[in-house]
Amino acid sequence: MAAPQETPALFAAPTGGPVWRRRTVNRAMTVVIAGAFALAMLPLLSLLFEVAKRGIPGLSVEFFTESARGAIGGGGAAHAIVGTLVITGVAAAISVPIGIMAAIYLTEYGGKSRLRRALTFFVDVMTGIPSIVAGLFAFALFSLIFGPGIRLGVMGSVALSVLMIPIVIRSSEEVLKIVPNQLREASAALGTPKWRTITKVVLPTAFAGLITGVMIALARIIGETAPLLVTTGVVDSINSNPFDGRMQNLAVYAYSEYRTPGVMKEASYDRAWAAALTLIAIVMILNVVARLIYRRFKTEIR
Amino acid sequence: MPGATDTTRVEREAGQAPVPTPPPPSEIAEAAPAAEGRRAKTIEVRKLNLFYGGFHAVENVTMTIAPNKVTALIGSSGCGKTTFLRSLNRMHELNVGASVEGEVTLDGQDIYARGVDPVQVRRLVGMVFQSPNPFPTMSIYDNVAAGLNLNATRIKKSAKDEVVERSLRGAHLWGEVKDRLDKPGSSLSGGQQQRLCIARAIAVEPEVLLMDEPCSALDPVATLAIEDLIGELKSEYTIAIVTHNMQQAARASDVTAFFNLEETGKPGRLIEVGETETIFTSPKEQATEDYVSGRFG
Numbered sequence: 001m002a003a004p005q006e007t008p009a010l011f012a013a014p015t016g017g018p019v020w021r022r023r024t025v026n027r028a029m030t031v032v033i034a035g036a037f038a039l040a041m042l043p044l045l046s047l048l049f050e051v052a053k054r055g056i057p058g059l060s061v062e063f064f065t066e067s068a069r070g071a072i073g074g075g076g077a078a079h080a081i082v083g084t085l086v087i088t089g090v091a092a093a094i095s096v097p098i099g100i101m102a103a104i105y106l107t108e109y110g111g112k113s114r115l116r117r118a119l120t121f122f123v124d125v126m127t128g129i130p131s132i133v134a135g136l137f138a139f140a141l142f143s144l145i146f147g148p149g150i151r152l153g154v155m156g157s158v159a160l161s162v163l164m165i166p167i168v169i170r171s172s173e174e175v176l177k178i179v180p181n182q183l184r185e186a187s188a189a190l191g192t193p194k195w196r197t198i199t200k201v202v203l204p205t206a207f208a209g210l211i212t213g214v215m216i217a218l219a220r221i222i223g224e225t226a227p228l229l230v231t232t233g234v235v236d237s238i239n240s241n242p243f244d245g246r247m248q249n250l251a252v253y254a255y256s257e258y259r260t261p262g263v264m265k266e267a268s269y270d271r272a273w274a275a276a277l278t279l280i281a282i283v284m285i286l287n288v289v290a291r292l293i294y295r296r297f298k299t300e301i302r
Numbered sequence: 303m304p305g306a307t308d309t310t311r312v313e314r315e316a317g318q319a320p321v322p323t324p325p326p327p328s329e330i331a332e333a334a335p336a337a338e339g340r341r342a343k344t345i346e347v348r349k350l351n352l353f354y355g356g357f358h359a360v361e362n363v364t365m366t367i368a369p370n371k372v373t374a375l376i377g378s379s380g381c382g383k384t385t386f387l388r389s390l391n392r393m394h395e396l397n398v399g400a401s402v403e404g405e406v407t408l409d410g411q412d413i414y415a416r417g418v419d420p421v422q423v424r425r426l427v428g429m430v431f432q433s434p435n436p437f438p439t440m441s442i443y444d445n446v447a448a449g450l451n452l453n454a455t456r457i458k459k460s461a462k463d464e465v466v467e468r469s470l471r472g473a474h475l476w477g478e479v480k481d482r483l484d485k486p487g488s489s490l491s492g493g494q495q496q497r498l499c500i501a502r503a504i505a506v507e508p509e510v511l512l513m514d515e516p517c518s519a520l521d522p523v524a525t526l527a528i529e530d531l532i533g534e535l536k537s538e539y540t541i542a543i544v545t546h547n548m549q550q551a552a553r554a555s556d557v558t559a560f561f562n563l564e565e566t567g568k569p570g571r572l573i574e575v576g577e578t579e580t581i582f583t584s585p586k587e588q589a590t591e592d593y594v595s596g597r598f599g
Contacts, residue, residue: 111398182435186499188396190506191425192452200452204439299438 051277058267058274067248069237075262077275079238080253083153084282087232087249088222090157090242091164096214098161099168106169107176108198126166134162135227142231151233153242156249159227164217171213175206208298215290219283225251250275250282342369342540343409343426343509345390350404351569352385352394359385361569363404365559367510372532372541374551374578377561378593382570383544386561387512390542391427392420408510425453428508432515434495436487436502443483445498446470449506465505473501474531493524500531504539511535513543517550529554548594552582560590 013019060076067079102119110116138159142150179202187197203210233246234256254275261268345367352360360382367373367390375383388394389402392413406413413423436445446466450457457465466483470476475497479490487498496516503511513532517525532541532554545551551558559575574581574590585591 180435182431182433183437185393185396185431186435186437186502187448187452189391189393189424189429189431190449190452190502191421191423192449193421196452196454201437201439205437207439 048280051273051280054270054273055277056274058270058272059277063271063274067236067238075236075271077250077253077271077278079236080248080250080275081278082238082240083232083247083249083253084222084251084279086240086242087153087156087160087228087247088218090154091160091221092214092218094157094161095164095168095217099165099214099217100172100210102165102169103172103176104198104203106173108194108202123166123169126162127170129162130226131159131163131224132226132230135159135230137162138227139230151231151246152244153232153239153247155231156228156247157242159231160221160224163224163227164221167217167220168214171216172206172210175209175213176202178209179205205299208294208296211293211297212290215286215293219286222283222286223251223279225255228252229255250279254279342538344369345427345510345540345542346405346407346410347390348405348407350386350389350402350406352382352389353401353403354385354397355399358569360389360561361571363572365572365575367540367542368557369540370536370538371556372536372543372554373557373559374555375542375544375559375561376546376548376551376593377570377573378563379546380566380570381561381563383561384514385570387514387542387544388429390510390512391429392423393429395420425449425506426508427510427512428503428506430496430499430503430511430513430516433519434492434499436490436495436498438486438488440487441484442479442487442490442498445487446501446505448502469501469505472504472535473497474527475501491524493520493527496520496524496528497531500528500535504535508539510540510542513541515544515546518546525550548582548596552578558582560585560587560593562589562593 007013011019013023063076063078064081065078066076068075068077069079102123106116106119110119135156138155141158142152142155183201183205184197187201188194192200228249229252232249232252234252235246235248239245239247254272257268257272257275347366348364350360350363351358363386375387377383385394390406394400394402402414404414408423408426412418413427436442437448440448443466444451446469447462450462450465467476467480470479475494478494479485479498482489487495490498496519500516517528520528529550532543535541536556543555555578557575558578558581560573560581561570562573563570574585574587576586581590582594585594591597
């Protein structure tokens with residue numbers, strides 16, 4: 001009987017032997033892969049650190065509660081925060097119904113039809129549209145209707161929708177495809193019309209995944225600067241009505257504070273960094289909420 | 303008792319009228335313990351051909367599925383039994399490109415006639431599938447009531463409770479789940495899930511119950527329970543069951559239909575249909591005898 005500390009002869013790994021070689025290669029590869037991961041994480045961590053370091057000094061109660069209206073060298077970003085939330089909210093309100101219904105069409109009703117193939121192609125194209133192009137589209141559209149020089153919060157939302165819709169469609173499609181066909185058949189066999197099968201069986205089953213997809217799309221567009229520069233303009237006061245003139249938002253605010261700092265340059269720069277930090281924080285919160293919702297609502301398909 | 307190979311057939315018009323609607327909710331609500339004496343319907347199939355796109359899957363089937371009897375469809379893999387079964391409640395056409403030629407009548411009315419709503423047909427002809435598929439987002443109670451909920455049938459809560467209890471009793475599941483009706487449907491064992499699916503199917507009170515290998519995913523004990531259940535259900539319903547298991551067909555059915563393929567790529571055909579006893583002891587066709595005695599398939 002081998003003593004407890006000794007490796008039994010059967011499992012011994014003499015140096016140079018095949019077992020030793022395999023273990024060593026295993027360990028070496030583990031180190032390499034961990035190293036590669038660390039390398040990939042480095043820029044991200046460095047970025048987060050940098051933003052936090054420079055942004056935290058800019059954070060203050062004033063930052064969150066006051067706008068830049070009337071402030072000389074001071075002021076806060078309340079107007080930008082409100083703007084971001086409103087513009088993104090309206091963009092979501094436009095994109096989510098359109099995106100999910102399109103995804104439902106593509107998975108449930110499309111079959112092999114030509115319309116489906118055309119739609120899939122165009123959605124693919126839309127995922128690649130540069131954000132400035134989306135912004136110019138919204139700008140042109142509203143200029144046609146309302147005349148040039150128009151600047152509205154909702155224009156920014158439209159631009160962001162153009163970017164958000166294909167993401168929502170793609171992820172929703174994937175989620176809907178995962179719902180097993182057996183459930184649709186079970187529902188059909190009970191004599192349920194197709195649209196009710198979709199609303200009462202397929203969508204509830206896919207709910208968690210759909211929400212996650214929407215959250216991811218939101219996180220993607222919330223930081224878009226270019227389209228908002230040309231559509232929502234730059235303004236100093238809080239405006240929470242998307243249909244009423246210019247609206248500030250965090251991304252553009254960060255840019256403008258940096259580009260055209262006020263009298264107190266350092267304070268402006270601080271605020272720009274703080275705005276960036278706030279944006280990152282909002283995205284993080286969205287992600288956490290997405291995970292919580294997913295965990296709460298997910299359905300185990302057996 | 304008329305065998306299914308009876309060649310005389312009553313002349314009737316291929317009904318242009320739509321299939322009769324199921325009894326209005328008020329009747330379901332007042333239905334006393336399991337509708338006694340309710341007529342289960344007869345399914346007559348005439349020259350039925352089924353296609354998947356260009357592929358001819360099932361050729362020229364003519365047979366009767368008699369009321370208050372269990373008809374077993376047996377045959378080797380891929381010979382079209384499930385395809386045939388699914389054509390009886392218009393599920394076959396849900397496959398992309400699938401098509402149907404021929405006539406299937408439910409109590410004299412052609413279910414494939416122009417203007418017939420397949421959804422209505424499926425309310426009268428229920429189906430239980432091979433692997434149990436309870437709705438994962440719904441509780442046991444909601445699963446059984448799904449047939450009512452999904453059709454937005456307006457019925458009082460107390461009436462719904464009655465329907466759920468009756469269906470679960472009918473499926474021999476009531477005792478096991480009555481204390482946990484609000485638990486998710488997927489929390490049951492395989493055999494219980496299948497009985498739940500049967501309860502779900504009978505809750506809408508169809509006339510015919512189609513079962514596609516209902517026991518193939520279950521252990522022998524659960525299988526026996528389901529077979530007993532089928533024996534009881536036939537007093538109220540017309541039942542057709544596809545099965546791979548010949549012993550099951552011999553045990554549980556009154557009429558057996560044997561399907562076969564000549565070779566892969568050729569359409570499946572109905573070789574022989576008749577009383578189960580006859581098919582298994584003295585079949586007319588050589589192919590049938592070969593199959594039931596295990597010489598192939």
